[in-house]
Amino acid sequence: MGRAACLSCRLSSPNQVFSWLAKLKSKIKSVKPQNPRIFSEPENHPIPSGPLRFDILVLSLKSGQAITICLSGAQSIIMGVPRFVRPKGRKNESTPSLYVANCGPAVGISFDTIAMVFGSFGEVKGVYPADETGARVIVSYFDQCSAQRALEALDGHLCPDLQGRRLHLRYSATQEPCQVNNSFPVSLLATELGIPGIQLWLDFLSPKEEQELLAAVECRPWKTLSKRRVQHYGYEFHYETRNINPRDHLGELPPFVMPMVRRIASISNLDIASTSLDQLTVNEYPPGVGLSPHIDTHSAFEGFIFSLSLAGPCIMEFRKYTNAVWLPKAASSINANTECSEGCSSFVRKAIYLPPRSLLILSGEGRYAWHHYIPHHKVDIVNGNEIRRGSRRVSFTFRKARTIPCKCDYPQYCDSQR
Numbered sequence: 001m002g003r004a005a006c007l008s009c010r011l012s013s014p015n016q017v018f019s020w021l022a023k024l025k026s027k028i029k030s031v032k033p034q035n036p037r038i039f040s041e042p043e044n045h046p047i048p049s050g051p052l053r054f055d056i057l058v059l060s061l062k063s064g065q066a067i068t069i070c071l072s073g074a075q076s077i078i079m080g081v082p083r084f085v086r087p088k089g090r091k092n093e094s095t096p097s098l099y100v101a102n103c104g105p106a107v108g109i110s111f112d113t114i115a116m117v118f119g120s121f122g123e124v125k126g127v128y129p130a131d132e133t134g135a136r137v138i139v140s141y142f143d144q145c146s147a148q149r150a151l152e153a154l155d156g157h158l159c160p161d162l163q164g165r166r167l168h169l170r171y172s173a174t175q176e177p178c179q180v181n182n183s184f185p186v187s188l189l190a191t192e193l194g195i196p197g198i199q200l201w202l203d204f205l206s207p208k209e210e211q212e213l214l215a216a217v218e219c220r221p222w223k224t225l226s227k228r229r230v231q232h233y234g235y236e237f238h239y240e241t242r243n244i245n246p247r248d249h250l251g252e253l254p255p256f257v258m259p260m261v262r263r264i265a266s267i268s269n270l271d272i273a274s275t276s277l278d279q280l281t282v283n284e285y286p287p288g289v290g291l292s293p294h295i296d297t298h299s300a301f302e303g304f305i306f307s308l309s310l311a312g313p314c315i316m317e318f319r320k321y322t323n324a325v326w327l328p329k330a331a332s333s334i335n336a337n338t339e340c341s342e343g344c345s346s347f348v349r350k351a352i353y354l355p356p357r358s359l360l361i362l363s364g365e366g367r368y369a370w371h372h373y374i375p376h377h378k379v380d381i382v383n384g385n386e387i388r389r390g391s392r393r394v395s396f397t398f399r400k401a402r403t404i405p406c407k408c409d410y411p412q413y414c415d416s417q418r
């Protein structure tokens, strides 16, 4: 694979999606791929109306000869479109839906053609992308006998009506969709958020101090991650292990942050000394880039985490997983409701708006037991208003390296107590 670009857009209706796709199609023509194909057409694609989020993935092969465009992501979360999973019952228990691998728009077979071919075994309710590859689909029938007939006839066989491809089929089941609530509330104040241990201080910095901090880091060396840039002071944070190496002290925090460190230490309801914060991570997020859901590793850092937001705003979502275990990296997805399920895990979600110059404090339950997450949006919807992220957001996250194992009251989320 030579090049991959992922474009995201927020569109309010299927028609908008398709006009966007049409624009993209003309751009693709201008790079003259041999075989440009856009597989979703307005008339027959099963996309419901309403505000939706679509990701459009453009992949080009090294030769520059082939480009595939997939509508991805949205199907699994949008209202009215079923989400398919492996059936929970006995192995091979039949269901009305089939997962079909090795056919789909990415290999030149339209949903229409698939519906027609599978229609010879019974009435097809819908054909959906199984994932973003464009080469795996779900064929859903009204009854399971039709699915059974299709599975018996097609699984493992070359299918002359589908370009002679060998299909691989198994039963699939619909997962109960989340109760979608598009007006997912975003708190403006920590008191509205109601998560114990989370505080938000507005205007913690003046605009002048914000500019000075930004200027100070601008000219220092950045480390480039796949989607954002970071700087670490005190201790380097290792993303592979989500931990620091306590024996590898990089030195004191730089003098330009010391006024902020002292101001944090002077917050009267916190029991924290200005000398104790010894690790700083500066994150620079380009527009549309967020952070996957995570809990800062308990064994790496003490119980208070302070994050200053600079330059641009964002929303931060908090998730409390009901069947959580400590995981170095949590899976991410976007759901627009306050109680969600994602695979086999369900969680309660809340969100808060972080304006520039604010200070977010994570402690107690909010630090130890709730995942925090910055959605990958260019525009956040904050109580019905569209708030653009801006050209970038820079955060300064101050923490204290832990020297002895964590003994928090949340052992199920704690790597020290596993």
Ligand SMILES: O=C(O)CCC(=O)C(=O)O
Residues within 6 Å of the ligand: 281, 283, 291, 296, 307, 308, 372, 395, 397
């Ligand atoms: O950017 C932020 O505000 C949060 C950063 C964060 O959660 C982290 O570095 O662990």
Ligand SMILES: [Fe+2]
Residues within 6 Å of the ligand: 294, 295, 296, 372
């Ligand atoms: Fe974090």
